[in-house]
Every structure is written in structure tokens, then in C-alpha cells.
Amino acid sequence: MAKTRWGILSTAKIAVEQVIPALKYSDSCEVVAIASRRLPGAQQAAERLGIPNAHGAYDDLLDNPDVDIVYNPLPNHLHVPWTIKALEAGKHVLCEKPIGLSAAQGQELVDAGRRHPTLKLMEAFMYRHHPQWRLAHRLATDGSIGELRTIQTFFSFFNNDPENIRSNPDWGGGALMDIGCYPISLSRFLFGAEPTRVLGTVEFDPELHIDRMTSGVLEFERGTSTFTCSTQLADYQRVNIVGTEGRVEIEVPFNAPIDRPCRLWHQDRHAVRELTVDQCNQYTIQGDLFSQAVLNDTPVPTPIEDAVSNMLVIEAILESGRTGSWAPIDQEVEAV
Known part of the structure; x- marks a missing residue:
């Protein structure tokens, strides 16, 4: 069976403890690279998890021609900028939730995805696939x-x-x-x-x-x-x-x-x-579904626009908390 080659953007806990071990049980995913801001951290994770390539900079992973898909588990404020960089490097991207710090940031990512229509892009709400x-x-x-x-x-x-x-x-x-x-x-x-x-x-x-x-x-x-x-x-x-x-x-x-x-x-x-x-692993299922969308050039299970809609509700709840009154949901959003 054909496999997609994954690169992991950081040694975040969710990546090394949940996602990477789960992808090892996938029939369609292979983790080939991991990056950290410091090379020793990436090397230690790669050795522990059996990953062949370790990078001491995120850009180095994006430049790796052996990586098809980038998984982005960086802190929330880095989701959008590094996902856009990955798209611009020609990589498909599965990005952790929430998609960014605002609906406007999310729309910026949606727009970037539309500029790269051959690449797959999805927010990693793993529970939906269980x-x-x-x-x-x-x-x-x-x-x-x-x-x-x-x-x-x-x-x-x-x-x-x-x-x-x-x-x-x-x-x-x-x-x-x-x-x-x-x-x-x-x-x-x-x-x-x-x-x-x-x-x-x-x-x-x-x-x-x-x-x-x-x-x-x-x-x-x-x-x-x-x-x-x-x-x-x-x-x-x-x-x-x-x-x-x-x-x-x-x-x-x-x-x-x-x-x-x-x-x-x-x-x-x-x-x-x-x-x-x-019993099953929802992270394995998520990886398989995303990989199949890449391999077969089919739509991802959850379109990236869904992430913006979720952020709009998050923002409205915070606004309601500030004002003490009901907040309407406006589905119109402009990118920053």
C-alpha cells in the first residue's frame, strides 16, 4: 500500500506521546522527520521514536523533499504562520486545534489554502473520526x-x-x-x-x-x-x-x-x-483519513472553513462574557 511521508513540526507533548506513536500503526502513514528549535531535542525524540531524520530548525523540515505532509502541533499562536509556510513549501498540512488566535487568522489560513488548491489542509479535531x-x-x-x-x-x-x-x-x-x-x-x-x-x-x-x-x-x-x-x-x-x-x-x-x-x-x-x-486509536484513524485524501486527491473529512466557523463561536462567547449579554454569530469574516 502506498504511504504518505510525515514530518512533525516540533517535539510537542501531543506529538511525541499521542500522534507519532499512533501513526506507527497506520497502513498509509510513515513518519520520516521531526524538527525542534534545537537539534539535540529533535535528535533525542527521533532516536526514541524511530524517526530517520531530525532537524534543528522548522524551516529545515519544510525544505526536506522527503516530507509530503506536515503535522503542526505548535502553540496556538504559531498554528497559522507555520501552516502557511508549510503550504508555501508545497506540503499538505494537518494543523492542531484551535486553528489560530482569531477567526480572522483562520480566514487568513483559508485564503492561503485556496492559493494552493492541490494541497490538503485540515484542522486536527481527532474526536470526530472516532x-x-x-x-x-x-x-x-x-x-x-x-x-x-x-x-x-x-x-x-x-x-x-x-x-x-x-x-x-x-x-x-x-x-x-x-x-x-x-x-x-x-x-x-x-x-x-x-x-x-x-x-x-x-x-x-x-x-x-x-x-x-x-x-x-x-x-x-x-x-x-x-x-x-x-x-x-x-x-x-x-x-x-x-x-x-x-x-x-x-x-x-x-x-x-x-x-x-x-x-x-x-x-x-x-x-x-x-x-x-x-478499542481503536482516533489519532491513527485521523492520520489514515488525511493520508487517503492526499493519496487519492479527495476532499479531507473536515474542510478548513469549519475551523473559522468554530473560532467565530469562541470569539462570540468571550464577547458575551465581557458584555453579559447574548452575542450574535456573524459568519462573515475578513482575514487580517
Whole structure:
């Protein structure tokens, strides 16, 4: 089987602990290079992970002719500039979420992608590709819970380390950008539409100046979605999808385990059934799907425009938190 050759732009934790090990199990992906700002760091990661090429500068990886696809897990403020550089170097790009610091930055990337129509570009919302979410989406949209009316999501962990990149407001740190983007994304995914307006409450850390707990209400034409996300609460995640005749509950919606089956519960008018999804790795699936789009020159599973729509909702929730009132969602955005 033909394989795509991947280059990893940095030794970020998500790359070395999640994505690279997952790609090793792929039938269509091969990691051939990794870069760091310092060569020893790249060499150590390459040796540990069995990667043949190590680069001491990001530009060197982009210049590597053996790299077909660049995976960009850099801090949020570097997503757009380095993804554009990768496109200009002739590379396909899978970029971590959130796509940038603003919808305008995201639109800048969309425009750059349109200037390179032969290259594939996608935001790495890995959860959407997991079979448990494909099952949940089917149950939510095929009448198995009646008419979808509301979604409730909770996602939290504890981190108050000032040295962590998630604690830097200038780099796009904070709960909403880091994990609040998930409940926004899944709500748009399940309703198959954009919210018309949102209401948000935002609590800021007085020392770190990032939002440490944010709650939001998204109003759609057919229902609502509510969520709370926090970087300073106990570890927990859950999603409930509720319709007029039933509901779906997802036990581990985002950090799906790779060593055991995933569990969902489907309640209809008669009973609650536990459903299981065979163990798998959502990062492997994501890599395979993106690679197949490259190899077959087919559309990526999630168009890059979706990332801009997600950022628009994030910005509206922050605006609502500042004003204390509902904020409309304007789908028109101009690049910076």
C-alpha cells in the first residue's frame, strides 16, 4: 500500500506521546522527520521514536523533499504562520486545534489554502473520526432519539502551572481555546448547523490572566447546547445528547482510551442500552483519513472553513462574557 511521508513540526507533548506513536500503526502513514528549535531535542525524540531524520530548525523540515505532509502541533499562536509556510513549501498540512488566535487568522489560513488548491489542509479535531462519535452522530440524526433538542458537555482538568503553554494568554492559553473548542465543535457537528447566538460566562485567573472556567449556551434553530470547560477543576469529561424520545451519553468523549472499548448509553422510550465500540486509536484513524485524501486527491473529512466557523463561536462567547449579554454569530469574516 502506498504511504504518505510525515514530518512533525516540533517535539510537542501531543506529538511525541499521542500522534507519532499512533501513526506507527497506520497502513498509509510513515513518519520520516521531526524538527525542534534545537537539534539535540529533535535528535533525542527521533532516536526514541524511530524517526530517520531530525532537524534543528522548522524551516529545515519544510525544505526536506522527503516530507509530503506536515503535522503542526505548535502553540496556538504559531498554528497559522507555520501552516502557511508549510503550504508555501508545497506540503499538505494537518494543523492542531484551535486553528489560530482569531477567526480572522483562520480566514487568513483559508485564503492561503485556496492559493494552493492541490494541497490538503485540515484542522486536527481527532474526536470526530472516532467510531463512537460516528455512532453518536447516527443515533442523534436518524430518529433514534427522536428530534435532537439539546446537548450538555463538561470537560475539565487541573493545571495552574505558569510555565505551561496553556497558561500563556498571549499564546492562546485558557480553557475555552484549549478544550472549550470541543463542545462548540461537537454541537455544530451534531446539529449540522451554526448557532444563531451565544451566551457566555468567563472566570479569569487573577495571576495567569487566562480563562480558567468558561460556560456557554449555544442557541440553534432546532435547540440548544450548553457546556462548561475548566483548566482548574477535577479531571472529568462527559457528553449527553438529548432528544424528544431518547438520549445518548458518551463516557469518554474526547480522550478516548486506546486500551479498552469505549462505552455509550442509548436510551429510548423502552430502555437504556449500553453500547460498546471496539478499542481503536482516533489519532491513527485521523492520520489514515488525511493520508487517503492526499493519496487519492479527495476532499479531507473536515474542510478548513469549519475551523473559522468554530473560532467565530469562541470569539462570540468571550464577547458575551465581557458584555453579559447574548452575542450574535456573524459568519462573515475578513482575514487580517
